[in-house]
Amino acid sequence: MQRHKIKRQTDFQIISGWISEGQRVLDIGCGRGVLLEHLMRSLRVRGLGVDTDLDKVQSCVKRAVPVYHGDADSLLREFPDRYFDWIILSRMVQELTHPGELIRQSLRVSANVAVGFVNQGYWLNRWSTLLTGSRPTNEVFPLSWEDGHPYNPVTIEGFRAFAGRNGIEVANAVFLKGNWRDSTGFLPNLTAGYAIFHLRGGSS
Amino acid sequence: MIDPPTESTEAQPGEVGLVQWKDFHWENDFVCESGDTIKGFTLRYETYGRLNPEKDNAVLVCHALSGDHHCAGIHSLKDRKQGWWNNLIGPGKALDTNKYFVICSNCLGGCQGSTGPKSLNPATGRSYNLDFPLVSIRDMVQAQYRLLTRGLGLPGLYAVIGGSMGGMQVLQWGIEYPDFVQKLVPMATTARQNAQAIAFNEVGRLAIIQDPAWQEGDYEEGRGPNVGLAVARMMAHITYLSDAGLEKKFGRGRVEGDAARSQFDAEFQVESYLRYQGQSFINRFDANSYLYLTKALDRFDLYGESGRLEDQLERVRSRTLVVGFQSDWLFPPGQNRSIVHALLRCGKDATYAELGLTLGHDSFLVHAPDLYTIVRNFLAS
Numbered sequence: 001m002q003r004h005k006i007k008r009q010t011d012f013q014i015i016s017g018w019i020s021e022g023q024r025v026l027d028i029g030c031g032r033g034v035l036l037e038h039l040m041r042s043l044r045v046r047g048l049g050v051d052t053d054l055d056k057v058q059s060c061v062k063r064a065v066p067v068y069h070g071d072a073d074s075l076l077r078e079f080p081d082r083y084f085d086w087i088i089l090s091r092m093v094q095e096l097t098h099p100g101e102l103i104r105q106s107l108r109v110s111a112n113v114a115v116g117f118v119n120q121g122y123w124l125n126r127w128s129t130l131l132t133g134s135r136p137t138n139e140v141f142p143l144s145w146e147d148g149h150p151y152n153p154v155t156i157e158g159f160r161a162f163a164g165r166n167g168i169e170v171a172n173a174v175f176l177k178g179n180w181r182d183s184t185g186f187l188p189n190l191t192a193g194y195a196i197f198h199l200r201g202g203s204s
Numbered sequence: 205m206i207d208p209p210t211e212s213t214e215a216q217p218g219e220v221g222l223v224q225w226k227d228f229h230w231e232n233d234f235v236c237e238s239g240d241t242i243k244g245f246t247l248r249y250e251t252y253g254r255l256n257p258e259k260d261n262a263v264l265v266c267h268a269l270s271g272d273h274h275c276a277g278i279h280s281l282k283d284r285k286q287g288w289w290n291n292l293i294g295p296g297k298a299l300d301t302n303k304y305f306v307i308c309s310n311c312l313g314g315c316q317g318s319t320g321p322k323s324l325n326p327a328t329g330r331s332y333n334l335d336f337p338l339v340s341i342r343d344m345v346q347a348q349y350r351l352l353t354r355g356l357g358l359p360g361l362y363a364v365i366g367g368s369m370g371g372m373q374v375l376q377w378g379i380e381y382p383d384f385v386q387k388l389v390p391m392a393t394t395a396r397q398n399a400q401a402i403a404f405n406e407v408g409r410l411a412i413i414q415d416p417a418w419q420e421g422d423y424e425e426g427r428g429p430n431v432g433l434a435v436a437r438m439m440a441h442i443t444y445l446s447d448a449g450l451e452k453k454f455g456r457g458r459v460e461g462d463a464a465r466s467q468f469d470a471e472f473q474v475e476s477y478l479r480y481q482g483q484s485f486i487n488r489f490d491a492n493s494y495l496y497l498t499k500a501l502d503r504f505d506l507y508g509e510s511g512r513l514e515d516q517l518e519r520v521r522s523r524t525l526v527v528g529f530q531s532d533w534l535f536p537p538g539q540n541r542s543i544v545h546a547l548l549r550c551g552k553d554a555t556y557a558e559l560g561l562t563l564g565h566d567s568f569l570v571h572a573p574d575l576y577t578i579v580r581n582f583l584a585s
Contacts (some may be wrong), residue, residue, distance in 0.1 A: 024551075046551065048548065054557065054558075054559070054560075054574060057555075057557055057578075058557075058574075058577055058578055058581065060555075061525070061555060061557075061578055061581045061582050061585060062581040062584075062585060063585070064585035066523075066553050066554060066555050067555050067556075067557075068544065068548070068555070068556045069555075069556055069557045069558050070541065070556065070558060075545075078545040078548070078549065079548075079549065080549070083549070
């Protein structure tokens, strides 16, 4: 199995473990709908994906995963407070123009928000940047600077600080080592390659 | 609706070929939404493909304002043009007639064989003309329901698909007969027209009404307000296209030679194209029918008195795929999105896709591989 597929599975397993049967789940940046298809089959969640890429939307349709082709920010504005049980932001906050605003909107619309991201604080990522001076490229972020994709290097500490400043309740957090499989609790900002935060949405 | 391309640019998986229309007669009274009654009606329709033994593969196609029941194939070998959605419908195509039993009927109020203002009023023996009741999108759907259940004996529909006015009917199907339909595919449509769309319709109607030949709607067949109808069509046709589409097709190209005999003959290609569109329309469309159908479009309003789209869409039980087109400025993407937003707020299974085709409102009728893929996959899933 390809390495990035193993990584994807770990990510999915943790998030799936947090979600309960029959809940209403919005996956922002859902890609080809693999996670939602899994959740819809195994937990009978009422799923909805959002993606800006038509090709990925086509894949979702093929999987019978309901999907909204368009911009997540404007879609969230269409929903009342706490409409969803879960919003999933998996490996996409790095690539947003206004990630903080999207997270705040998600917390309004959903009782729970899962945010998973590659930890730029991981020592190998620091080392890579120290050596090359440029942003890391790997299978998660394959694009180089000239492709113009936004890239916000976010760290676990940086994320915690953001949550603190915004009064966001962190209900749970899982930190995975560089292999994205084994968890780590020791100095996660340095030793974790991947972080998944469970944020609690606004008051009910 | 623009005329379909003479030959499809598709890699042809197959054609439905020669087809024949049929007529369904409803003999009982039909009460319109307005409260007026007509003594029965006829719907002209075509079918392609076969109904399976389980009777669960029927797909209804709803046509747009100026469309008709002939959406695929040809009526005779001499036909230069195929049905208006021939590039979507056929063996192996997105709406695969090897899999689905496809039905399309000319709508109530139309003039291509179904009962409309031009039809004979049994009470007077003359054409209804303005005695025809104001038909609504809901009336069209209810009439079609009788065709499908009583005429064809269908227990339900696998899907209903259509663009523009057809898309309004698709939505109405989901609201009116939620348990009869499994999937809805409305596209390039709206839950209610905005002021701009109503404004364009009104100019078209006035062009007809102010033509002296209209005579309060009491013209004889073939001697109607042809000038007004042609102008209405020319203007409406522009709203179905786009700046980029017109520019690409015509630019500032001029008509060949010195065909222009006077200062105001068609000088640019786009002028002669529109004149041709207007002229060919008067040969196939009834002016009163145009008045009635544009009114049905204007009055269609799923927001209703409450102003909440959810009040109507709450009833929908079908899975829905809404498709909007970025270059559509008649029923722009935002109006298509609003339908999906409301469905999602009601907790419905709804999908939205927005296609980057450049040809405006009528993009759903042109060569559109992305549209074919999404329709095919949505129907198969």
